[in-house]
Amino acid sequence: xxxxxxxxxxxxxxxxxxxxxxxxxxxxxxxxxxxxxxxxxxxxxxxxxxxxxxxxxxxxxxxxxxxxxxxxxxxxxxxxxxxxxxxxxxxxxxxxxxxxxxxxxxxxxxxxxxxxxxxxxxxxxxxxxxxxxxxxxxxxxxxxxxxxxxxxxxxxxxxxxxxxxxxxxxxxxxxxxxxxxxxxxxxxxxxxxxxxxxxxxxxxxxxxxxxxxxxxxxxxxxxxxxxxxxxxxxxxxxxxxxxxxxxxxxxxxxxxxxxxxx
DNA sequence: ATGACGATTCAAAATCGA
Numbered sequence: 001x002x003x004x005x006x007x008x009x010x011x012x013x014x015x016x017x018x019x020x021x022x023x024x025x026x027x028x029x030x031x032x033x034x035x036x037x038x039x040x041x042x043x044x045x046x047x048x049x050x051x052x053x054x055x056x057x058x059x060x061x062x063x064x065x066x067x068x069x070x071x072x073x074x075x076x077x078x079x080x081x082x083x084x085x086x087x088x089x090x091x092x093x094x095x096x097x098x099x100x101x102x103x104x105x106x107x108x109x110x111x112x113x114x115x116x117x118x119x120x121x122x123x124x125x126x127x128x129x130x131x132x133x134x135x136x137x138x139x140x141x142x143x144x145x146x147x148x149x150x151x152x153x154x155x156x157x158x159x160x161x162x163x164x165x166x167x168x169x170x171x172x173x174x175x176x177x178x179x180x181x182x183x184x185x186x187x188x189x190x191x192x193x194x195x196x197x198x199x200x201x202x203x204x205x206x207x208x209x210x211x212x213x214x215x216x217x218x219x220x221x222x223x224x225x226x227x228x229x230x231x232x233x234x235x236x237x238x239x240x241x242x243x244x245x246x247x248x249x250x251x252x253x254x255x256x257x258x259x260x261x262x
Numbered sequence: 263a264t265g266a267c268g269a270t271t272c273a274a275a276a277t278c279g280a
Contacts, residue, residue, distance in 0.1 A: 010279090011269060035279090037270065063270050064278075111280050152280065171280050208280075209267035222280075252268085252279085 001236075002073070002099065002260045003028040006106070006148035006225060008206075008253035012036040012068065016044055018247045023051055026241065028257055029072050034108040034150045036066040043068060061089035067149070069094050069106050083133040084110065084126050099262050100144070102231070107134075107149040116173045124170065127152070131179045138186035144231040147189065150253060151224045153180045158200035159221035171220060190232030192225040192258050197238065205240060206253045212245070225258050234260045 005028040009015050012033060023031065031053065036043065040060040048056060053070040057077035060066040066089045069075070079093035090108040095101055110127040118125030138147075155177045157163040166172040184191070197203045204219025211218050227235060237259040244254050 014269075035269090111278085113278095114280085169280080206280080209269095211267090213266055220280080249268095 002030070002262045003257055004030045004032070004104065004146065004148070004225075004260070005255050005257045006032040006034070006150075006223060007255035008034040008108070008150040008223060008251060010035050010037070010251040010253065012044060013038055013042065015249065015251060016047055018244060018250065020047070020051060021247065022241065022244060022255060023053070026255075026257060030075075030104065031070050032104070032106040032148050033068045033070070034066075034106070036060060036068050037063060038066060057092050057094050059089045059092040065089050065108055067092050067106050067108050069104065071096075074098055075104075079105075081133075081137065083130045083137070085133075086126070090130075102262070103143055103145040105145060105147045105149075107147065107151075109149065109151045109153070111152050112170045112176070114170060116168060116170050116175065127170075128175070128179050131183055135183045135186045138183060138189070141187050141228070144228045145187070146228075146231060147226045148224065148256075150222060151180065152222050153177065154220040154222055155180055156194070156199050156221070159203070161204075161216075161218045161220070166220075171222060184226065188229050189226035190229055192227055192232060192235050192238050193221065193256065195232060195235065195238070196258075203240065204242075205256060207245060209252050212252075223253055223256055225256055231260070234262060236261050
């Protein structure tokens, strides 16, 4: 059995205490982090090594973005895609020689700014371009691959607290959903969140800091784990650690964990 | 406990997130 977690941590330096608590409570074999918000030399390598996660791949950047994958199972970093072509650190890919060469792609897809119109908002265009470049990449995948991370898109009506109200809000617009659907079709990715927690069941992974205190459950499913079809058939359990949203100094995202019979 | 986001950075106010 192999347990793999993805979590947008919103600053690894600030949240190492809750990461440690999560690792001790859930004991995943591999943890993929997004928004580490630090440079590689600032990453807490030693803390992870002491927790048993000795294999570490970090693609960092000063202040913003940044992703890292840490593992108890031996792995090798083998790719860092720049799907925006602007130097931002939003991807790291690793492979596991002892798991039949399983490939794990950890990605932080751009948020896309406020206005859902590429003519008026450069960032929205960059988000769509990022997805299109990923689609070209996905068409060529030839080994079992797990693609995880913060996709910043809630594709299904039931992936947001109010579908109609969010149709014009970046993260749930029809254009973003169509573009994400093309990426999904390019490799026949299986959405593990919905394999294990079928629509329309509530399955949120993110709540805004601004409204969470109101207690109205205004969540969105922005984080995803997608698997190649053959790999997806080996996933046996999947869960969301929603309680972490109430831990001390929480991230605005919660961890997703999938267990594979490998 | 009578307000109400939280992170980053040339360290105060600006910018970003989604």
